[in-house]
Amino acid sequence: MKIIFMGSPEFAIPALKELALSKHNVIAVFTSKPKKRDRYLNIQRSPIHKLASALSIPVYTPDSLKTNDVQNLIATLDADVIVVAAYGLIIPKAILKMKKYGCINIHPSMLPKYRGAAPIQRTIINGEKELLFVLFRWIKE
Incomplete structure (x- = not known):
């Protein structure tokens, strides 16, 4: 499976590492x-930028995902799915429906x-006793 990964901070590193080490591309x-x-x-550069460069994965750093140029770029990338982990930009609905399997998000909370x-x-500030990690697929609604 071909994957576009979106993320920036340290939190996203394990996800990108595991995907890069997997049978997927x-x-x-x-x-x-x-x-x-x-x-x-x-x-x-962000931790994800450094890791992607070390893994020889092409890196893109757009200011927004809302422009036609960026959306056209994502559309032309031959990916099956987009995986998102702690990426600071809002993913427009147009991008959510571009890929065969859509977008999957990894979120570290309830x-x-x-x-x-x-x-x-x-x-932590709210004193919760449990920390959940949620994996979900965005829908196009």
Whole structure:
């Protein structure tokens, strides 16, 4: 199976590693743009960008997934599924229905209670006794 992977932070590394080591083929990675991160304003790539580069997987860093250019690029990539783990951009409905098996998301919290950014941190702050990991397929509605 050919996979497009979307993710950025450390949390997404195990998912990309396992997919890359599997019998499947990760054909592209979408991640956040390199940013000035330290006190010297050195530009740093996301952990996923670094890993994808080390694995020789093509990397794309769009500002948005809503533009026609980006959507056309994703449409032309010959993938069967998109796997998302902690990617900071909203996935438009047009992208959700592009691939044969759609989009699968890995989310580290109870849904819908802890949807959105920083779900692990909010789970801890709220004193939850359990942390769930949810794997789901987006639908086109």
